[in-house]
Amino acid sequence: MPLAVIVTRDVADRFRGFLASVMLEIAPTVFVSPRMTKGVRERTWKVLTDWHDSEPRGSIVMVWRDNNETGGVGLAHLGEPPKELIELDGMWVARARRQVQVL
Template identity: 40%
Template structure:
């Protein structure tokens, strides 16, 4: 049995709605599902990867934990993209 957690920052309503439809939203931007099959988890992640390309100034991390496995050996998967500031974005003064 596995526990999947996805933590997001500054994602679009489309992505929040999709995650909320597939997982329980524990707090704003924090989603969890205690029993996702590997196939369902892979499909969810595939959608997130595809939609992530259209997000701006967004970050997301997913963690997967299996019962009975040493937490120091967990595999983490992350997507993060920070767009560089342009000259017009810098505060004046």
Template identity: 45%
Template sequence: MSMTIAVTRNTPSRFNGFLASCMQEIAPGVYVAPTMKKSVRERVWRVMMDWNELLPDDAGVVFFWRNPDAPSKLSIRLLGWPKKEFVEHEGLWLTHRDLTEAHDVEELLEQGEVEEPSIDEDDPTLPMLEAVEAP
């Protein structure tokens, strides 16, 4: 059993009522179950999948729980919104979305060419970093 969290956005009241019947609503659209069995979690997800066609374009559910074998030790399921892609990279989940006209592409390219300062050997944080990296 692990903590399970569901976050909804613009979902029909059927979704909210169902989630509230099996999880605690701790904030508007945020539901938690501190110890939800896998079988219960799978059943809840199947019900929401069955109702998928009822979701408007700007609605959706993000469902996640602790999973030691998943990237970032977190399993994620999406239904509807958000229109983002989760990509596993080096054992972590990253959120990817395409650039839009709102992004200043030239500024992003300039930032990619900025040279980072060299590491100062006298930096007091270096021993902490080495200790963290050591096996």
């Protein structure tokens, strides 16, 4: 059961209330759970996704330990700007995901 961290920015107050009910708020808008199971993490993320789809304001980022992902870190996000982890000269870095415009 790995550590999960969620950081919110400029979202409705209900997000903060919900997250405070399932995680510890260690700083304003920064939530952690030291032993969140995959099932709980996925259900929590589904609630956040559904709410963000109905009220797309601000952004939410969740990170957790995942040995199957780049750098051993799982990364999920809602809002802008989306990020991705890449390897660059032997280091893991986060960069804004490129947006492709269809004309």
